[in-house]
Amino acid sequence: MAKKDIAIVGYHETKIDVNTGRSPFDFAGEVLDGLLDQTGLEKDAIDGFAVCSAMSGMSTPFWSVVVSDYLGMELNWCQQVDIGGSSPLGAVSRACSAIRDGQCEIVFVLGADSQSTANLSNARGWQPEFQNPVGLMGPPGAFGFISNRYDGVYGLDLTALARIAVAQRGHAVMNPNAFEKFRVPITEDDYLNSRMISDPVRLLDCVMPCDGGNGVIVMSTERAKALGMDKMVHPTGYGERNNHGVNDNNTDILESGHCVAGPKALAQAGMTVDDLDMFQPYDDFIIAVMLQMENIGFCERGQGAAFVKDTDLTHTGNLPLNTSGGQISAGQAGLAGGGTNLVEAVRQLMGEGGERQVAKASNAMVTGIGAIPYLRNWSCSTVMILEAG
């Protein structure tokens, strides 16, 4: 039986936008204010803080301390989570452990990043001498390798990828927090005809680097009930896999750590993929969504396109996908981007999805993808199951 002893009792996110000129501290402040508003908590009730690392904040080695200082928070537990886009889920899971261990009682999980305003990071932490002089166009190049390998092994069905892109964009149109320029529908032809960046990765495969912030409040279910909280969401399953295949010269670039993290999270929650009401996967590139479907076990490896075409991915369909538009259609708020997928799941499970509300919203699968390694699949894979309280 899945544990429901921990509760997420609040969520908040800012509007996602580009070149805002705002610091990540300002986004952090907006998120905190929104969370206090929504939960009715006083700031000083928060005694734990987990913040995702930020590309715009990399000049300080004391990130979690500095951000919480800016916010005036006195804390018993304070940490930065640095597993890239997997950090928001990683932060929630670490908060669960800290609460269970008695280190703190109420945790503010924050992502805030102004990547498009100021990117201070050196995101390639591994041997730049074997990367930078080659001339690979960053993440689109890395996903070019993944996509062409997929094409060579299974055949890459671009019309299935277009289906994902169109479904997510349709959801962004209904999301007032999405990057405004993306709040117009696209067609499958728009996707297929978008400009090639690093073959076969197109412009509409890629996320747009943006600024923004998001966060959730985590506490014990017992405490939430004592405080009279009436809406809550329980993390009932979690799996994490980092550096999958790092010591295997023949590692399969199409195999992500989700093949370990997904089944683990589902087993903890006592579920199979057939039990899921919605799928809110990390989406830095369109093909990453399809690869996660395969690696988590929605379908066999190589059958992702058939699965996509057999599934209605819209918010009224049988497997609603990234109902806020995901990061590809809502914008990627730097390393806070994974929080876009997380916050949307919490919002849906609290029944606050507005015109994009999923009718049957008792649970959701959320995922994270973090960091791009040298010639492998991505570095960090996380999967979390959330259940409505």
Added chain:
Amino acid sequence: MSETEIPPRPAPVPTNFSQPFWDGAKEKKFMLQYCLDTGKYQFFPRPNSIHTGRRNTEWREASGDGTVYSFTVTRRAPPAFRGREPYVIGSIQLAEGPRMMAEIAGAKFEDLKIGAKVRITWEEVNEEYNYPVFELVE
């Protein structure tokens, strides 16, 4: 305005434990790290064997032969490479086992496919550094 000259490839910045690779490259020798406990090679250079976690490694000269594991055509390049587009970058599976990222120079896109044979060659970046690139083998 005349066509601007394409600047040379940015020079690598070695670490202490990758220096043997660049010393070899200067002589156009392709050096790889080898784990003496497992008999496996590794790339990129690490402070330890990725296979055992131990520091029982040495440098051996490699064949320079490989096959294309995957590839991409760069249409929009990073700033230092503007003007070179389009060019092909491969994930090369070396004959010794590990994979290496490198430009596949002069390749016609239509000739590229997974499994195509390639061989190393060296591009002179400056007096100090040769940089590895690969070319398709007939």
